Amino acid sequence: MAKEDIELIKNGRRLDGRKFDELREIKIEVGVLSRAMGSAYIEWGKNKVIAAVYGPRELHPKYLRDPRRALLRCIYNLAPFSVEDRKRPGPDRRSVEISKVSSDALSSVVMLEKYPNTVIDIFIEILQADAGTRCAGLNAASVALADAGIPMRDIVSSCAAGKVNGEIVLDLMKEEDNLGECDLPVAIIPRKKEVVLLQMDGKMTREEFKKAYELAVDGAMRVYKIQKEALISSVNDVIIEE
Amino acid sequence: MEIEACLRKDYITNLVREGKRLDGRRFDEYRNIEIEKNYVGEKACGSALVRLGETKVLVGVSLNVGEPYPDAPEEGVMTVSAELRPMASPSFEAGPPGEEAIEVARVVDRGIRESGAIEMEKLFIEEGKVWIVFVDIHVLDQGGNMIDASGIASIAALLNTRIPRYEDGQIIRGEWSGKLPISCVPVPCTSVKIGDSILIDPCLDEEYAMDARLTVATTDTINAMQKGGQGALKEDEILSAIDLSFDKGNEIRKLIQGP
Numbered sequence: 001m002a003k004e005d006i007e008l009i010k011n012g013r014r015l016d017g018r019k020f021d022e023l024r025e026i027k028i029e030v031g032v033l034s035r036a037m038g039s040a041y042i043e044w045g046k047n048k049v050i051a052a053v054y055g056p057r058e059l060h061p062k063y064l065r066d067p068r069r070a071l072l073r074c075i076y077n078l079a080p081f082s083v084e085d086r087k088r089p090g091p092d093r094r095s096v097e098i099s100k101v102s103s104d105a106l107s108s109v110v111m112l113e114k115y116p117n118t119v120i121d122i123f124i125e126i127l128q129a130d131a132g133t134r135c136a137g138l139n140a141a142s143v144a145l146a147d148a149g150i151p152m153r154d155i156v157s158s159c160a161a162g163k164v165n166g167e168i169v170l171d172l173m174k175e176e177d178n179l180g181e182c183d184l185p186v187a188i189i190p191r192k193k194e195v196v197l198l199q200m201d202g203k204m205t206r207e208e209f210k211k212a213y214e215l216a217v218d219g220a221m222r223v224y225k226i227q228k229e230a231l232i233s234s235v236n237d238v239i240i241e242e
Numbered sequence: 243m244e245i246e247a248c249l250r251k252d253y254i255t256n257l258v259r260e261g262k263r264l265d266g267r268r269f270d271e272y273r274n275i276e277i278e279k280n281y282v283g284e285k286a287c288g289s290a291l292v293r294l295g296e297t298k299v300l301v302g303v304s305l306n307v308g309e310p311y312p313d314a315p316e317e318g319v320m321t322v323s324a325e326l327r328p329m330a331s332p333s334f335e336a337g338p339p340g341e342e343a344i345e346v347a348r349v350v351d352r353g354i355r356e357s358g359a360i361e362m363e364k365l366f367i368e369e370g371k372v373w374i375v376f377v378d379i380h381v382l383d384q385g386g387n388m389i390d391a392s393g394i395a396s397i398a399a400l401l402n403t404r405i406p407r408y409e410d411g412q413i414i415r416g417e418w419s420g421k422l423p424i425s426c427v428p429v430p431c432t433s434v435k436i437g438d439s440i441l442i443d444p445c446l447d448e449e450y451a452m453d454a455r456l457t458v459a460t461t462d463t464i465n466a467m468q469k470g471g472q473g474a475l476k477e478d479e480i481l482s483a484i485d486l487s488f489d490k491g492n493e494i495r496k497l498i499q500g501p
Contacts, residue, residue: 107472194474200467201352
């Protein structure tokens with residue numbers, strides 16, 4: 001709900017000094033886990049997220065097997081200590097929903113038809129949460145998929161925009177998410193700029209939506225660059241070592 | 243595996259390419275909507291049955307007295323749950339809500355919550371006590387587009403909801419102290435992308451054939467959106483789904499409010 005009386009924007013700057021179209025700092029590390037097929041760690045502002053990929057591997061229960069394609073199963077999990085008020089361990093309704101939309105988003109780029117009857121499991125662990133965790137999780141997951149060497153048409157890049165004190169801003173932090181008027185997480189296939197995840201809650205007119213949407217896509221394109229750089233440098237490191 | 247659906251996908255996609263739909267509707271046309279308020283009116287505080295084509299959804303509203311959230315101590319609380327009853331489809335199973343049910347509930351919840359449809363500040367009773375509004379969605383027959391049918395039934399049931407009498411710390415069941423205060427009527431409208439076309443209100447076969455879907459819940463603004471499905475949407479497709487949702491939302495709102 002909108003609470004307009006709290007000043008989240010002063011003199012054209014946000015609480016943490018960012019401009020309206022500025023991202024928080026993002027760092028991505030590739031291949032952070034030893035057992036997983038692929039993994040990635042992302043720090044996005046105060047968010048800290050690890051994603052890991054297992055598979056393609058045998059799918060149980062059997063009745064879920066699809067003879068035409070692999071099943072992509074994404075599990076989003078918020079660690080109990082990732083938020084100020086401890087979160088009860090285990091899936092709640094919010095994480096089940098995020099897992100579902102994230103699975104759908106990643107399914108659109110992974111070449112699932114290459115691995116019929118199998119499953120590709122993706123685990124997203126939110127170690128520290130500060131708004132925008134589903135976007136951070138998706139960005140880490142796509143890098144982890146690439147790290148696992150799973151064929152993809154493109155990677156998925158994600159970023160949110162929203163409305164805070166009447167202004168359309170990019171990449172909401174916790175205070176803005178809680179007290180702002182609207183949040184719009186978007187995930188795209190960067191090459192085609194098509195949308196694979198879009199959720200929104202709050203209040204926005206059509207014009208405001210269009211502006212926020214374009215800002216979010218622009219943010220996702222900038223994230224895409226960071227993902228690519230992380231992947232390229234991870235490969236370079238291997239080459240140099242050898 | 244849904245073999246039949248898989249075989250029918252090509253048929254439906256080809257039809258859509260020719261500008262046609264399985265049941266002869268236009269792309270921007272809803273199936274017939276019937277709303278029956280107060281369907282189970284003796285015990286529940288409010289209810290409504292919605293028939294959207296072959297889809298049937300019953301929503302019951304119950305009110306209880308409970309504690310407010312610490313961050314809104316003078317406001318009532320609303321929770322929305324959905325159960326996809328096994329009688330509604332051969333693919334639904336008994337047991338706790340799965341991801342599909344949770345998505346339906348959460349998308350309906352967001353539309354109602356973010357539009358401020360329930361005047362929560364009027365549900366304050368005394369310090370530490372507020373009305374809790376339980377919205378329970380029962381999908382009885384899954385003929386496609388459960389989200390819209392559930393959203394329409396939920397707000398119709400809320401408009402039909404009475405607040406029980408509350409005296410000396412006791413709820414007196416069967417006696418009422420007034421209507422639940424509702425300020426606006428959010429309506430979710432779902433469009434799907436099949437091939438290069440955007441169609442509103444998918445029937446079951448169209449849902450199987452779709453590449454992606456987009457639900458937009460509106461009042462005079464957009465209040466909630468949810469993209470579903472494994473395909474991708476272009477910007478102009480999203481914008482045309484929004485325009486359709488505003489248009490159809492207005493028509494359906496009149497139907498919900500009644501004469």
